[in-house]
Amino acid sequence: MLLAIDAGNTNVVFALVEGRAIKARWRIATDPRRTADEYAVWLSQLLHLAGYDRHVVTGVIVATVVPRALHNLQVLAEKYFGGPALIAGKPPVDWGMAIDVDEPASLGADRAVNTIAAHALYPGDLIVIDFGTATTFDLSDYRGAYKGGIIAPGINLSLDALVTAAAKLPRIAIEAPASTSVIGRNTVDQMHIGIYWGYIAMIEGLVARMKTEVGRPVTVIATGGLATLFEQHTTVFDHIEPDLTIQGLAMMWERAHM
Structure with a gap:
């Protein structure tokens, strides 16, 4: 194995x-x-x-x-x-795809592996959103070439910064608010709304802008442990693949031993 x-x-x-x-x-x-x-x-x-x-x-x-x-x-x-x-990324398991950005060597291994796996699973232009320490948005075209993306603070990182910088704010769990209202009636509810609905608004807004720039149909794939947390309140994801990076590594291993 x-x-x-x-x-x-x-x-x-x-x-x-x-x-x-x-x-x-x-x-x-x-x-x-x-x-x-x-x-x-x-x-x-x-x-x-x-x-x-x-x-x-x-x-x-x-x-x-x-x-x-x-x-x-x-x-x-x-x-x-x-x-x-x-x-991953070093012989004999080079990426095997074009990296069409200004600084190809700066592309994170996880993002490259996610792109490889996504294109093995789905056709066409793709956006892969990975919810990790940072939340990354990676665009690849229908030929499988990596075209660029976005790096945003991860939701845990955002919450840590908020709680650390504001002395009176409590530490809260990251979870969907009990209500879909975006007008909080107390401090904790307001924090949940800001973190959760604010993050969804960021995701939806950035994906919409990326799709507009591409100008063609784009499939959106979410990965990372927190992807399922947002799935219930947004339709922006077409597919959720929690183990995309591991799947990509398995594919790269297979390619190196063909």
Whole structure:
């Protein structure tokens, strides 16, 4: 089986993949100081709880936007899983698509992998919205070329900034307001409205502007853990693919071994 690792700014996601079927997934807080041995102890226990031995892993592929975390993940693969990890974006797993932006090297690995997976799943022009530490909007055309996008603060980051900067505001859970009214009658309701409906307004507004610029039909795909939170109150998403990055890594592994 393949161990696909997506190292983001907030969490590192480990997924056990057979073919393109995700058999198990786990996440741990991102910490570049975490050693390969620490990863191995944690991961071995979780594999055991899921009914697997670590020897079922026959290959490792990594996508990371945290360069300092990469070394220990590479050591993990070599020391505990029998061989070097493939690194998304580096030979022999180059992106395999045109990156039509001013600074191609600055494109985050997760965003590139999402684009690859999205085009394998859906035809035409695509917008992929990934709800992570940042919320990213990525546009690719019908040929599969990456054309650019948007980076906005993630909803958790926005809430943290609000609570940190305003001494009297309480920390609240990120959830849909109980009412669809956008006129709050107390502080907590007003915060829920501002965070939740404000975020939906941003999503809908930016997608509308992107579609206008493209001038052709565009399919919108949402990914990331918070995508389902917004689905119930907006029609902007055509599809939700929670595991798009892991699916893309599995596809890249397959391509490297064809």
